[in-house]
Amino acid sequence: MHRTDGRRLCALLTLLAALLLSGCVRTQPPDESDGGTARPDMPAPAPTVSAIDLAHATEEQLFYIGELTEALPALLEADRALTEIFVCGRLYLEGDYGAVDPYTPFPVEQGEKYADFAEITALFDDAFGAGGAGREEFLAYPAYGRPAVSERDGATYITSHFLLAFTDFFTADDVQVLDINAAGASLYAVTPGGQGVYFGAVRTGSGWFLRRGTYFAYLDALREAERTADWHSSPDFDTGMDEGSAGSLTGRCLIVNVFLSDPESGWSGEEVSRVLEMLGEGTAFLNASAAAEGVELSLTCTGEADSLYFRTETVLPSDYMDFGWTGGIFDGGLEPFVRRSVDIDAYDSYCVMLHVNKQGRSYALSCNSAYYDYRLYAAERCVMYYTADDTYEYAPNVSMYMHEMLHLFGAEDLYVPYLAAGEDKRIEAYCPGELMRYVPTDIQETSLSPYTMFRIGWRNRLDRQFAAFAD
Numbered sequence: 001m002h003r004t005d006g007r008r009l010c011a012l013l014t015l016l017a018a019l020l021l022s023g024c025v026r027t028q029p030p031d032e033s034d035g036g037t038a039r040p041d042m043p044a045p046a047p048t049v050s051a052i053d054l055a056h057a058t059e060e061q062l063f064y065i066g067e068l069t070e071a072l073p074a075l076l077e078a079d080r081a082l083t084e085i086f087v088c089g090r091l092y093l094e095g096d097y098g099a100v101d102p103y104t105p106f107p108v109e110q111g112e113k114y115a116d117f118a119e120i121t122a123l124f125d126d127a128f129g130a131g132g133a134g135r136e137e138f139l140a141y142p143a144y145g146r147p148a149v150s151e152r153d154g155a156t157y158i159t160s161h162f163l164l165a166f167t168d169f170f171t172a173d174d175v176q177v178l179d180i181n182a183a184g185a186s187l188y189a190v191t192p193g194g195q196g197v198y199f200g201a202v203r204t205g206s207g208w209f210l211r212r213g214t215y216f217a218y219l220d221a222l223r224e225a226e227r228t229a230d231w232h233s234s235p236d237f238d239t240g241m242d243e244g245s246a247g248s249l250t251g252r253c254l255i256v257n258v259f260l261s262d263p264e265s266g267w268s269g270e271e272v273s274r275v276l277e278m279l280g281e282g283t284a285f286l287n288a289s290a291a292a293e294g295v296e297l298s299l300t301c302t303g304e305a306d307s308l309y310f311r312t313e314t315v316l317p318s319d320y321m322d323f324g325w326t327g328g329i330f331d332g333g334l335e336p337f338v339r340r341s342v343d344i345d346a347y348d349s350y351c352v353m354l355h356v357n358k359q360g361r362s363y364a365l366s367c368n369s370a371y372y373d374y375r376l377y378a379a380e381r382c383v384m385y386y387t388a389d390d391t392y393e394y395a396p397n398v399s400m401y402m403h404e405m406l407h408l409f410g411a412e413d414l415y416v417p418y419l420a421a422g423e424d425k426r427i428e429a430y431c432p433g434e435l436m437r438y439v440p441t442d443i444q445e446t447s448l449s450p451y452t453m454f455r456i457g458w459r460n461r462l463d464r465q466f467a468a469f470a471d
Helices: 006-022 059-086 090-094 117-128 135-139 214-227 269-292 334-339 398-408 423-430 450-455 464-470
Strands: 149-152 155-158 175-180 184-190 196-204 207-210 251-261 297-301 308-311 349-356 363-365 381-385
Touching (some): 059 117, 059 207, 059 214, 090 155, 117 135, 117 149, 117 155, 117 207, 349 398, 381 398, 423 464, 450 464
Parallel strands (some): 251 349
Antiparallel strands (some): 149 155, 184 196, 196 207, 363 381
């Protein structure tokens, strides 16, 4: 047992009183469960946390809390300055840069504060300590496109392609200490907007510093809340999403293949096998992509034995503007035709691929309640033209099959002329391999952007960097 002399005990009691009065590091708050109704557009109520009770803290804990209380306001001030510079675009907004390419870094005007990158480094040192790892997340921000702030030959360079008006900062008065020792502290705060944020501080020979930027801890908390949010309640949820037979690309999903013949064309066994081979490769790619995102998906397609084969005396057009036949050639319509042979109720979602052995530009007919005739396409379908001529402009490949199929599950084209002016540059900068942007022979060269993932049901909320595509 350690003995404590009277003078040290007096000092500790004085410190305890000061901490309680200052509010910089708080004890566990009272129950405020009856304190009003939460706004629907605000984060979920912050959870109750178990903070250190100062009245029962050890001498050692009180000593470290005293150190941290003194250091924390300056740490958060430096952290806020970094957030305003990197996240909010403060240097760009305070300057006069005229017409610049927002996606290519350009230098901060000479004479302006932070034009010398050493000033940015000084802020990093103030917040995270010399060489502190917390700077790395800022330097890699944002997740897509060129960094918001970078260094070149000692000068500060910035981009302006993604500026976020973030103002939900907490202060030292909002911070609670969950745990603290000689190595560091686990901390918690609730922002003015109601978001609970867990973050940490480290104690070094040079003093106390933040482990990482509090904005990135805020993002982690926000993403966790969004992960379990209702997809349909998203402010970006739109018509064409989760409508028709191909609702969301999750769970058990089936591609029903219908090989069509007419007076001008038919199918050989070898050609059918080639189509099924490409579909197998494409579904494997999407299943693997879903797994990487933590999404449960079992996407399959009918094989040679259980695919449907249909002959019509109608000459099938190869013009993608002529599509009324896709339901009219079947007795009773496409859905009854499929149901007679396929147990589609065993799947969460299904779509139909109508294969035509002719040259033509493939297209998708999705169910979208924004259009007056959307009910005609409740059995969502795409028309896939086939040719073995690889030199043909619209020759099919694995990427093309999956591109058209994704339309049926809500994905949109992300290339001119389907994008607003300038947005083609945004998708090229953020996700150049986007499958809804281009269809290379090798589907492994492609990926799905957060926008497409949101549209097809893989994410419950749209990443803010891609909000422009939903406008």
